[in-house]
Every structure is written in structure tokens, then in C-alpha cells.
Amino acid sequence: MPKLRIENLYDTLLETAQQGQTVLSLIHDARIDWMHACGKKGRCTSCKMIVISGLQNLSPLSPREEFFRQQGRLSENERLTCQAQLMEGEVVCRVAEVNKFPHMDYSF
Template sequence: MPRIVIQNLFNREIYSKAVPRKVIEIIHENGIDWMHACGKKGRCTTCKIIVLEGEENLSPLTEAEQKFAEQGRLKKQERLSCQAELGSGELIVRVAEINKFPHLEYSH
């Protein structure tokens, strides 16, 4: 069963029984608020995740992610959670500083 650990949300562990699934869907299904200004369509970068471990368990970069990477809006370790699919294994991520919600408490 795929597992995501969100490091700066107090190492919160979340799971998904269905695979492959977009990372943002797994996050939302587990009751976690996650920013997505464009409605999960890959048109902005507000849903980005910082991947610390498990990049190999994600789908390849999508066309939208490649475009943002070429523009310098996605760094090498960042992915769009609305585009990246987790097939199996573990993924350890962080919420980007710029994408944090004011109503949530984050850890370091």
C-alpha cells in the first residue's frame, strides 16, 4: 500500500488503497487541506510538493511540469501534486513555504 509522509505536518502518514493515484487526491482523501488554485489542472504551481525521498515511485514529469521546470517555477526536487501519480512505495514530502495555509499548524 503506497504511503506518503508529510514531513512538515508533524510527519503525518497517509495511505491509499487505489494505485496509481495523483498525490493530491491521496492527500485530500486523507482529510488534509492542500492548496490547488487552478482546480488541479496543472495550470499553476500552488499544489507543489517538495520531494525528499521516493521520487522513483512517482510517474514521469508531465508536459505541464516540464513547462514549469523550464520556466524556473519548479525546482528539480519539486513536483505538482495534481500531476504526479504515486504507484507504489513510499514518498516523503514537504509543503513549500509559499504554499502553506494560515489555518494549519506546521512543524519544521
């Protein structure tokens, strides 16, 4: 069963039975507010997450993620939550500092 652990949201653990569900979809299903300025279309990087571990448990980079990587706007350990799909195992991530909401309470 794919799992997502968000470290700086008080180590929130989310689980899904749907292999291939996008990370952002799982986050929103759990009613967690997460930045996504372009409406989940992969046109910006506002939904990016920093992957601490489990990068291999995500789908391959989408064409949009490849585009942002080539531009230097997405580093090797960052993925777009609207594009990355949970495939298996556990992924541990953090909300990027630049994308934190002022109304949310983060643990660090």
C-alpha cells in the first residue's frame, strides 16, 4: 500500500489503496491545504515537494517535470505533487519553505 509521510506537517502519514494516485490528490483527499497555483496542470512549481526518501517509489518524471529540471527550477530531490504518482512503498517528503502557507502550522 503506497504511503506518504510529510515530515514538516508533524510527521503526517497518509495511505492510499490506489497505486498511481498523484501525491497532490492524496494530500487534498486528506483535507490538507497544499499550494498549487496552476490548478494541478504542471505549469508551475508551486506544488513541489522535497523528497527525503522513497524517490524510487514514485512514478518516473513527467514531461513537465523534465522541463522544469532542465530549466533548473526543480532539483534532483524535488517533484511536483500534481505530477508525481505514488507507486509503492513509502515516500517521505517536506513542504518546500518557499511554498508554505502563512495560515498553516508547520512543525519546522
